[in-house]
Amino acid sequence: MDPVGHWRNMGHPGTSLFLEGAGLYKARGRHSHMHTNSTGRDDRPAATLFYDGIERNLSMAVGISVVVPVKDEVQNVGPLAREIAAAVAGEPSAEIIFIDDGSSDGTAAALIALKQELPSLRVIQHAHNLGQSRGIRTGVRAARSDIIVTLDGDGQNDPADIPKLLELLRGGPDAQSIGVVSGVRAKRKDTLSRRLASRIGNGIRAWLLSDGAADTGCGLKAFRREAFLALPYFDHIHRYIITLMIREGYDVRFVEVNHRPRTHGASKYTNFNRLLVSVNDLFGVRWLQRRFRGKTEAKEL
Ligand SMILES: Nc1nc2c(ncn2[C@@H]2O[C@H](COP(=O)(O)OP(=O)(O)O)[C@@H](O)[C@H]2O)c(=O)[nH]1
Numbered sequence: 640m641d642p643v644g645h646w647r648n649m650g651h652p653g654t655s656l657f658l659e660g661a662g663l664y665k666a667r668g669r670h671s672h673m674h675t676n677s678t679g680r681d682d683r684p685a686a687t688l689f690y691d692g693i694e695r696n697l698s699m700a701v702g703i704s705v706v707v708p709v710k711d712e713v714q715n716v717g718p719l720a721r722e723i724a725a726a727v728a729g730e731p732s733a734e735i736i737f738i739d740d741g742s743s744d745g746t747a748a749a750l751i752a753l754k755q756e757l758p759s760l761r762v763i764q765h766a767h768n769l770g771q772s773r774g775i776r777t778g779v780r781a782a783r784s785d786i787i788v789t790l791d792g793d794g795q796n797d798p799a800d801i802p803k804l805l806e807l808l809r810g811g812p813d814a815q816s817i818g819v820v821s822g823v824r825a826k827r828k829d830t831l832s833r834r835l836a837s838r839i840g841n842g843i844r845a846w847l848l849s850d851g852a853a854d855t856g857c858g859l860k861a862f863r864r865e866a867f868l869a870l871p872y873f874d875h876i877h878r879y880i881i882t883l884m885i886r887e888g889y890d891v892r893f894v895e896v897n898h899r900p901r902t903h904g905a906s907k908y909t910n911f912n913r914l915l916v917s918v919n920d921l922f923g924v925r926w927l928q929r930r931f932r933g934k935t936e937a938k939e940l
């Protein structure tokens with residue numbers, strides 16, 4: 640079966656946007672003049688990926704794109720990639736994109752070795768560490784589907800929950816108005832101090848932002864590519880996807896998901912550094928909320 644044809648024939652509402660966006664995407668970025676020489680030829684080194692140089696090859700369009708940001712997760716990526724592949728096996732077509740964000744432990748090599756076994760796996764590498772939010776964004780920009788699923792690369796999110804999120808995002812009669820479906824970790828498998836810090840952080844956050852988001856730290860989310868790319872970008876935005884989708888006028892949904900202990904490697908965040916950046920970000924996001932005059936309602940006359 641031709642997976643691309645199947646996807647188009649499904650008449651998914653996202654498809655037309657997806658195709659329109661692609662033309663834009665193929666254009667070189669604003670800075671392209673910096674990378675062309677006097678003969679007009681592109682002289683960028685082949686190994687360097689620039690945002691607008693990652694083409695979304697639409698002859699290879701797929702039904703869903705799973706985006707996983709990773710930093711130093713060498714022991715986790717193999718088992719996780721296999722679990723994701725099994726979880727999306729029921730989809731007509733899917734791709735799995737890992738973004739290696741300047742790992743120094745051989746994560747990229749482990750992923751490349753997996754490509755033989757998992758043909759739907761794509762591996763994108765940042766030239767240096769740019770953070771989890773940028774990793775997600777790079778993956779979303781490169782994604783060939785309008786429907787994105789993200790999850791943490793350490794295996795704490797359970798890929799078996801993916802179909803549940805997708806069903807809500809694509810399924811119901813009001814599905815088109817939903818920007819994001821977010822997992823909520825019913826039982827956190829983290830240390831007591833982490834859970835305590837989270838509880839305090841969530842309390843302050845709920846008070847300042849009133850966004851109704853119960854568990855913003857859950858990495859497992861399904862959203863529309865176009866909705867995500869419409870959000871303002873800043874480092875650590877991944878904790879505010881729900882708030883900013885609401886700001887943009889999208890509906891948000893929550894689903895209880897499984898959470899597992901980390902079995903390999905170490906957390907990249909400490910309670911203290913998370914709290915410090917969070918306080919700063921909270922006020923920034925509060926400002927963004929106030930600086931919004933409602934979703935655009937317009938018609939062409
Ligand atoms: N791309 C990228 N991913 C990161 C970075 N730091 C953490 N991650 C990923 O984000 C996810 C959550 O990070 P983790 O350290 O497990 O945070 P915790 O579960 O909240 O303690 C994992 O997939 C990490 O590999 C980073 O600097 N860049």
Ligand SMILES: [Mg+2]
Nearest residue numbers: 791793795901
């Ligand atoms: Mg984790």
